[in-house]
Amino acid sequence: MNSKPTNVVIxxxxxxxxxKASDIxxxxxxxxxxxxxxxxxxxxxxxxxxxxxxxxxxxxxxSPMVPEGEADFLLVIAPDQIPVNAAALxxxxxLIDPSQIDESSLSNKKSINVALLGVLSRHLQxxxxxxxxxLERNLPQKLHDANLQAFSIGRAAGQxxxxxxxxxx
Amino acid sequence: xxxxxxxxxxLDDLEQKQALxxxxxxxxxxxxxxxxxxxxxxxxxxxxxxxxxxTFETLGGKAQWSPNEKVAMEVAIGVAFSGARALVTMKHVxxxxxxxxxxxxxxIRLDGALIIVSADDPGMAxxxxxxxxxxxxxxxxxxxxxxxxxxEAYEFTxxxxxxxxxxxxxxxxxxxxxxxxxxxxxxxxxxxIPPPHSPHFEHDFxxxxxxxxxAKPAHRxxxxxxxxxxxxxxxxxxxxxxxGSSSLGIITSGIAFQHVREAAPQASVLKLxxxxxxxxxxxxxxxxxxxxxxxxxxxxxxxxxxARTAGIAVDAKPEMYRFGELNSTRVRRILNGDIxxxxxxxxxxxPALCPGCPHRNVYTVLKDLGCIVAGxxxxxxxxxxxxxxxxxxxxxxxxxxxxxxxxxxxxxxxEARRVVSVLGDSTFVHSGITGLVEMVYNPPExxxxxxxxxxxxxAMTGMQxxxxxxxxxxxxxxxxxxxxDLARSLGxxxxxxxxxxxxxxxxQDLIQSCLDKKELSVVIARRDCLLxxxxxxxxxxxxxxxxx
Numbered sequence: 001m002n003s004k005p006t007n008v009v010i011x012x013x014x015x016x017x018x019x020k021a022s023d024i025x026x027x028x029x030x031x032x033x034x035x036x037x038x039x040x041x042x043x044x045x046x047x048x049x050x051x052x053x054x055x056x057x058x059x060x061x062x063s064p065m066v067p068e069g070e071a072d073f074l075l076v077i078a079p080d081q082i083p084v085n086a087a088a089l090x091x092x093x094x095l096i097d098p099s100q101i102d103e104s105s106l107s108n109k110k111s112i113n114v115a116l117l118g119v120l121s122r123h124l125q126x127x128x129x130x131x132x133x134x135l136e137r138n139l140p141q142k143l144h145d146a147n148l149q150a151f152s153i154g155r156a157a158g159q160x161x162x163x164x165x166x167x168x169x
Numbered sequence: 170x171x172x173x174x175x176x177x178x179x180l181d182d183l184e185q186k187q188a189l190x191x192x193x194x195x196x197x198x199x200x201x202x203x204x205x206x207x208x209x210x211x212x213x214x215x216x217x218x219x220x221x222x223x224t225f226e227t228l229g230g231k232a233q234w235s236p237n238e239k240v241a242m243e244v245a246i247g248v249a250f251s252g253a254r255a256l257v258t259m260k261h262v263x264x265x266x267x268x269x270x271x272x273x274x275x276x277i278r279l280d281g282a283l284i285i286v287s288a289d290d291p292g293m294a295x296x297x298x299x300x301x302x303x304x305x306x307x308x309x310x311x312x313x314x315x316x317x318x319x320x321e322a323y324e325f326t327x328x329x330x331x332x333x334x335x336x337x338x339x340x341x342x343x344x345x346x347x348x349x350x351x352x353x354x355x356x357x358x359x360x361x362i363p364p365p366h367s368p369h370f371e372h373d374f375x376x377x378x379x380x381x382x383x384a385k386p387a388h389r390x391x392x393x394x395x396x397x398x399x400x401x402x403x404x405x406x407x408x409x410x411x412x413g414s415s416s417l418g419i420i421t422s423g424i425a426f427q428h429v430r431e432a433a434p435q436a437s438v439l440k441l442x443x444x445x446x447x448x449x450x451x452x453x454x455x456x457x458x459x460x461x462x463x464x465x466x467x468x469x470x471x472x473x474x475x476a477r478t479a480g481i482a483v484d485a486k487p488e489m490y491r492f493g494e495l496n497s498t499r500v501r502r503i504l505n506g507d508i509x510x511x512x513x514x515x516x517x518x519x520p521a522l523c524p525g526c527p528h529r530n531v532y533t534v535l536k537d538l539g540c541i542v543a544g545x546x547x548x549x550x551x552x553x554x555x556x557x558x559x560x561x562x563x564x565x566x567x568x569x570x571x572x573x574x575x576x577x578x579x580x581x582x583x584e585a586r587r588v589v590s591v592l593g594d595s596t597f598v599h600s601g602i603t604g605l606v607e608m609v610y611n612p613p614e615x616x617x618x619x620x621x622x623x624x625x626x627x628a629m630t631g632m633q634x635x636x637x638x639x640x641x642x643x644x645x646x647x648x649x650x651x652x653x654d655l656a657r658s659l660g661x662x663x664x665x666x667x668x669x670x671x672x673x674x675x676x677q678d679l680i681q682s683c684l685d686k687k688e689l690s691v692v693i694a695r696r697d698c699l700l701x702x703x704x705x706x707x708x709x710x711x712x713x714x715x716x717x
Contacts, residue, residue, distance in 0.1 A: 026352060050517025062427045
């Protein structure tokens with residue numbers, strides 16, 4: 001029996017970079033040699049409505065959709081989309097949302113999707129270089145600096161969170 | 170990359186290294202089409218099929234948007250008549266438009282390959298119905314393959330070409346939203362097919378001219394060919410047997426296979442890659458080899474009905490699972506015979522017309538004037554939702570005009586006078602032009618008002634070009650259909666072009682005066698889509714520079 005895949009659901013509103021964030025995450029997992037599946041619905045969702053994208057990776061992945069209540073991580077870019085997607089998260093799974101980031105420190109506020117990936121990166125085994133490379137592959141050159149900065153801020157925030165949780169334990 | 174007479178596609182070292190990629194099903198089909206030397210890709214944009222031709226073009230293939238799916242199919246048929254390989258892509262409802270050529274090209278002996286992609290949308294993520302186009306394969310007698318992930322989308326496209334050329338028939342590649350748009354790992358160059366024939370023409374009247382005298386034997390020939398393909402499918406078709414428990418056997422196809430593997434890893438599975446004509450003997454043997462055999466399929470009970478007609482005893486999913494997509498949770502419920510009501514998802518934020526979208530002004534005016542609006546398919550369909558609630562019907566591409574005319578013909582005069590037909594630029598070209606001809610030919614007593622929402626792009630599907638933009642799929646300059654000239658040439662006297670975003674009052678006055686006229690009017694509300702305007706300016710600038 002194969003080990004279970006890691007399940008990540010990324011959610012937000014049309015135009016917030018949900019799909020871009022899931023592309024970057026899927027690329028990181030793919031580059032690590034894992035089986036990866038990523039799924040979302042296009043079309044109507046582009047017009048400012050709710051958007052969510054499922055990313056699954058591991059030794060072997062079958063369905064491209066994260067089963068309800070089995071997401072290990074729920075990354076939500078728009079806070080009002082948390083209740084919409086909460087059912088995706090498994091018991092004990094982690095919610096990653098903008099409250100964990102000091103948004104005013106971002107050089108480009110639109111990079112919040114990448115900042116949240118930075119927080120997520122703390123929970124996953126991939127080396128930071130793999131993330132940097134995937135960011136650069138998936139974003140146009142002129143956005144590299146802002147997004148690398150956002151990723152670092154998120155990653156640092158993720159570490160702080162981890163320490164806090166560690167202290168509580 | 171190069172072709173070899175014996176080995177087909179050969180990748181050089183660098184390409185071998187790059188051969189592993191994370192691709193959507195659409196991208197994988199495009200890559201296979203490119204690797205197999207498809208001469209021309211045609212289609213009409215439609216979610217979830219649109220990215221196939223766009224990717225094919227990016228890879229270096231020749232791809233073009235047609236005005237609609239019927240024309241795209243006909244162009245592809247011509248390519249296949251020349252001995253070359255043709256790919257035609259559309260969403261499920263597009264195949265309704267292309268059904269006329271589909272049913273007859275099935276009779277015709279092809280010299281090249283004709284691959285028809287139908288991208289179905291179970292669950293209606295972005296469609297007006299969730300029809301199951303596997304029914305078309307059966308109805309038209311067209312062999313069908315159903316990939317379940319991007320690797321299969323790649324390989325089945327190549328197999329479809331092989332089958333098409335071997336039996337000289339068109340092949341339907343039936344995909345669904347989750348196969349088209351999910352990204353999964355693809356290894357390129359996993360199978361080799363012979364290089365394409367060199368295009369040439371030989372007269373062959375009985376094979377290609379479907380007058381009754383030739384169509385009668387052609388139909389018999391088709392049925393004989395399908396019987397041969399069915400026998401081959403039983404023996405050597407792209408079907409997969411996964412041996413598991415003998416107590417539970419599952420027959421499945423397409424994306425449902427992936428959900429099945431997740432939900433019931435212990436079960437024996439017969440996964441069908443070619444679902445028309447079916448490998449009935451394999452299905453029979455499989456069903457006999459397990460204690461309980463159940464068919465898990467998304468959409469209509471297509472496999473179940475075929476199995477049962479052939480006398481194969483199989484369980485079926487409860488009717489409630491005909492609706493919407495399947496997923497591993499629903500598959501578990503089906504296996505447990507669970508028909509209790511399912512948890513309703515928390516409603517998300519619905520899509521809306523963009524702030525500043527020119528369509529907003531049109532709906533504001535139509536609502537203020539109390540119009541009855543026969544609407545159509547595109548971003549502007551969102552005019553039905555709050556705050557506008559100003560669109561009264563949506564049936565199919567182009568229906569706005571016919572439906573509006575029908576309402577005008579039958580409603581009492583006071584209401585008839587308020588009827589307006591509204592459709593977008595790409596939709597007008599797709600199947601509104603014949604509606605406009607009808608309007609001129611059978612004008613209602615109260616006249617009629619047609620508003621073409623011309624935002625200079627096929628916005629809904631992601632900003633594709635169309636004949637009204639005067640640019641090809643890859644944005645190069647080409648012939649341009651000018652709507653106002655077309656309307657005038659058909660004899661419409663009241664033709665107006667106006668920017669609805671510039672002066673709301675002026676736009677309202679114009680619509681009011683058209684409604685008052687009791688004549689035929691065409692109002693072209695022209696302003697570039699906000700999301701596309703910058704790209705459009707860039708394309709125009711490049712094209713002007715090239716013309717200089």
